[in-house]
Amino acid sequence: MASMTFGQKSFTPSPPQKGSFPIDHQNECKKFMLKYMLCLRENKSENSLCRDESRNYLECRMEKGLMAKEEWTKLGFSDAPEPKTT
Amino acid sequence: MSEGTKSTLYYIAALGVLAFGLSYAAVPLYRIFCQAYSFGGTTQQGHDAEKVEDMKTVKDKVIRVRFNADTAASMTWNFRPQQSEIKVHPGETALAFYTARNPMDRPVIGISTYNVVPFDAGQYFNKIQCFCFEEQMLNPHEEVHMPVFFYIDPEFVDDPKMQNVDMLTLSYTFFEAREGLKLPMPQFAR
Numbered sequence: 448m449a450s451m452t453f454g455q456k457s458f459t460p461s462p463p464q465k466g467s468f469p470i471d472h473q474n475e476c477k478k479f480m481l482k483y484m485l486c487l488r489e490n491k492s493e494n495s496l497c498r499d500e501s502r503n504y505l506e507c508r509m510e511k512g513l514m515a516k517e518e519w520t521k522l523g524f525s526d527a528p529e530p531k532t533t
Numbered sequence: 534m535s536e537g538t539k540s541t542l543y544y545i546a547a548l549g550v551l552a553f554g555l556s557y558a559a560v561p562l563y564r565i566f567c568q569a570y571s572f573g574g575t576t577q578q579g580h581d582a583e584k585v586e587d588m589k590t591v592k593d594k595v596i597r598v599r600f601n602a603d604t605a606a607s608m609t610w611n612f613r614p615q616q617s618e619i620k621v622h623p624g625e626t627a628l629a630f631y632t633a634r635n636p637m638d639r640p641v642i643g644i645s646t647y648n649v650v651p652f653d654a655g656q657y658f659n660k661i662q663c664f665c666f667e668e669q670m671l672n673p674h675e676e677v678h679m680p681v682f683f684y685i686d687p688e689f690v691d692d693p694k695m696q697n698v699d700m701l702t703l704s705y706t707f708f709e710a711r712e713g714l715k716l717p718m719p720q721f722a723r
Contacts, residue, residue, distance in 0.1 A: 458648055458649060458650075458652045458655045460646055460647055460648070460665070460666075461659075461660070462666060463660040463661060463662050463663045463665065463666075464585075464659070464660065464661045464662065465661055465662040466662065466667070467662070467663065467664055467665070467666070467667040467669075468662050468663065468664055468679065468680055468682075470664075470669055470670070470671070470677050470679070471677055471678065472672065472675065472677060474677065474678070477678060480615075480630055480678050480680075483628065483630075484615055484616065484630070487616055487619065491620070492616065492617075492618055492619050492620050493619075493620045494619050494620060494621045494622075494625060494627040494628075495590075495621075495622060495625060501626075501627070501628035504628060504680070505628070505682070514662070520586045521585055521586050522585065522626055522661065522682070523585050523586075523588070523624075523625065523626030523661075523684060524626070
């Protein structure tokens with residue numbers, strides 16, 4: 448956007464709510480990622496049909512200390528048992 | 534010079550100084566106004582965590598989110614999305630992956646920023662967690678997957694301008710983090 452004329456919309460990035468994911472250098476959760484990718488491919492990239500797989504991936508991250516533990520409801524998964532909390 | 538002329542001159546000079554000062558003050562004032570009223574595409578700071586808990590999925594609207602990955606010319610990483618698109622409903626949290634590989638013999642630190650088009654829809658795109666704006670280090674010849682956990686605000690369907698929008702494109706660009714690197718980042722990011 449070279450000229451900022453009035454009414455010219457531009458995009459301002461915003462920070463993520465919970466910050467940044469630490470890198471999974473040991474690829475500890477890779478198999479959950481692959482399962483999720485497989486699920487997406489089998490279900491024509493429909494996210495609603497792969498909720499379990501995405502929850503499993505996030506659960507793996509929480510267990511390995513690669514993500515702050517959070518209640519599932521706060522992450523938009525309302526129909527699952529709570530993860531083991533610290 | 535008569536007294537009348539002098540005082541007129543003082544008034545004009547004072548007006549000039551006032552106008553000058555106001556034009557400087559306008560910059561921060563405008564920014565505050567824009568952020569308070571989400572004017573012109575700026576987003577509200579601090580998305581509500583409680584909102585995620587309470588939000589309802591809008592089942593009858595499907596949005597295709599496409600994924601794009603770029604690197605700056607001097608950045609050597611092999612960076613690509615793991616999926617070309619995901620179909621989501623507004624109000625439903627979704628996970629997406631990118632993969633980055635460092636082909637060099639030395640560790641490389643990258644930092645990324647992102648963009649969403651169409652710009653108008655960008656304000657409804659909320660990231661719960663991702664890998665942007667913070668330095669990420671890859672060891673030599675290392676390959677990692679990088680997740681983005683996001684949702685599209687259910688208020689998307691209430692916006693008349695978004696009625697014909699059924700595709701969003703999320704683009705991430707990685708730069709190599711170096712001294713004096715100036716990214717197009719908002720002030721609150723490090």
